[in-house]
Amino acid sequence: MLEPATLAWLERHLAPGEAVADARPLRGGWTSRICALRTTDDRELVLRSFLTPFFRRHAPGLLTREAEVLALLRTTDVPAAEPLAVDPTGEHCAAPSLLMTRLPGAVRLTEDTGAALAALLVRVHAIAPAERPRPYQAWTAPDRVAVPRDTARPALWRRAVAAIRREPPPFTGRFLHRDFHPGNVLFAGGDITGVVDWVETSWGPADLDVAHCATALALLHGPAAGLRLADHYTTAGGELSADPRDHLYWRLLDALAFAPDAEKLALPWRDLGRTDLTPALLRTRLEDYLAAILERYQ
Template identity: 35%
Template sequence: MIELPNRALEWVVDSVCPGAKVTSVSRLLGGTSSLIHSITLQTGQEEADYVLRLINNEEWLQEEPDAAWHEAESLLFASDSGLPAPQLVACDQSGEACGMPAVLMTKISGSVVLRPENPDRWLGGLADTLTRIHAVPADGFAWQYAAYIDLETLEAPEWSGLSSEWTRAIAYARDRRPAAKTCFIHRDYHPANVLWTGGSVSGVVDWINGCRGPAGIDVGQCRSDLAQLYDVATADAFLSAYEAAAGKTFAYDPYWDLVALIDTLFGPPAVFSGWKALGVTGLTDGMMAERVDAYMLSLLKRI
């Protein structure tokens, strides 16, 4: 059993059922911005599994002190809308009870699949699930999409040998923002946040950035991840699958792909630590740089 602070475990028990017995605690793989644990509680003769997020990233909390409340509201909104999301159990926004801001939720069965036996079916499941999220109106949701990077001050990345191409891509993202219908978006939709059971999607996790915004930014986020995890062809196949699932409700614009990609330019591309934790081997930081450049060039051909 991986130990958590006693106060956090006591809060979990009190939030679910005072007197329940903690039978197991395990750290979940893939989390990179907070501590995420699976906790099993026994109440009488029944056991149930829960997920506890403890937000221990001080820099993040300085920028978003309401991060725990944000996820709690996203979970409520998603579950109330019939989406395959965990159910909110409790939220410790200030961290007074747990020692750090915390969100307690139900645990969805299933596992992350990053090396699918049937890639086409897998991409179709990712696309279909995302269209379900985007079908939810979000006019009344408090949080709104914003880019992570300041495009006004961003320059071509030094790690790439394609300075002129990146300059063109950044200029396009800075100057060409189109009008776009808003809907509920996950804001961090990628394969490591989607769970599968028996070849079908069982749930979507990590709703801490959920907000109202353009569907294209979610599509672009997933495409960017797929281009790095696999290649441009896989990213393009996902776009085709999403367009087929969304039909006339979605009008593709490469702008959102570019912005989603540029949102990751905090430094030289590196293998996502979550992929490593989930068993993906053979990737290198050099491969990520090559794939990011190749994906960016593919997007320039679309504008």
Template identity: 40%
Template sequence: MRTDTEVDCSAALEWVAEVLGAPVRDVRALAGGATGEMLALRTDSGTESILRLTTNEPWRTHGAALNGREAEIQEMLEGSGVPAPRSLALDRHGERCEHPAHLMTLLPGQVDQLRTDTDSLGLLAQLLADIHAIEPTIPLRDYQSWAWEEKFVIPGWAADRGLWDDAFAVLRTAPPAYDPCFIHRDFALRNVLWSGGRISGVVDWVETSVGPAWLDVAHCASNIAVRQGSGPADAFADAYGARTGRAPQPYFDVMDLVGFLPPPGRPPIWSDPAMLVRLEERLAAVLPRCK
């Protein structure tokens, strides 16, 4: 068996072999999984799949809920037209895999976090509009803000300390009224797959909830902005508004940006100083819109 992961996943691979009816031949670790290991698998019979192993804290403590939610959402999305993976098996509590685990289908395509041309942003906006139009058929939790009060500390790298103080003040007020809808909650280019100029999949459904549509828009825009600036971020938000008629709610842009700050005592989420500069620049762009 070929493997390029250092994680001891032997127990998990035995479980996968039982589920799929063939030994696992190849294991490839995928980049970007904050919750633990995302492994691309191929069996001797040629079946390809993805295994999520929730190994990292604090997510491992909540792994049963996270993986269970993702499996339920993927089942709900079958036939919806949204290109999501299909759940194959769930080891909710890690009884077989030693860590909470979810096995799902492998979708075609590649992630491209720099894909912000006009046509691609239009496709991305339409995908998010389609997600928000889904009527949930299972109970879902209410959304959670990632801008916790403990994060309301001006970062040491900040160039404009007053800007962050103003952002914290905004978030100490009540959020605006919104029409709750089905949201992905971690919608960003890193979770979208592209193939042949089209979107072939959207992944990572563990945070799915009911909440404000604009929070999904804001999160995607924030992720675009820290890599390429506010121009493409606003172009995406405008494309979404044009397709849905939803007005911007900049409060949620501020909430999302502050959510990128680490809890006290932890390092910044990005090691690239340029990304931190662009995060602050994005906050400077959206904060005046709250007035």
């Protein structure tokens, strides 16, 4: 499965006499190829490689950032992999790649995880690095929202877009995962054993990480699951925007980035067994979630 150049690079970063004994793909990702490796010393590792032209082009920044963040996280209580080697440009491997240890556990896409996810997010936001990561990037803007052409609720979309047509609210900066959702968290039993995919780590409002995870929960389980996440977060000790209008902005800024039907987000979830997440269902849930956010916060 792995290319000869990639295997040769891997084995230069293993222990003397250690080799790759087995490699198999892991499901659940869409930006990169994720391979589980087992070595002749019976170590479990993970190799992340960017294959598509878009992500190969951005790989130097993404993989370098992730390796640095993983090294930082080794000094915290947030469970994350240990980085072992990185080839951010693909100079040595067949594609830009990051080698890291493998975390125990598996993704859990059930509705009972909201409180645990929120409590972990509070711990992520408490990280105080010596050097701040890059400022957050918004993933949509009022004039970039892809409103569904055949929506039966155009007024809803107009209200939602209008609510983000303003300057971003002031905020207290926090250390953000920036792509925190159930697909990037591993569970074993009732415990969280790891958080993966740190390429988007940035500095910004806690509301934005909460909003992103809430959107994912709303799409997976319905609007009520998304709305509950902020309550779980504050119960766990996290602080969010005090002004409901500001909270509304961050919630909608994230949710509208998945218009028109959130198909991109659902592709890896289907690989993990959620075949019920059809484009039609996702579109309905996204619209229902927009309506629920506007009703609660506007």
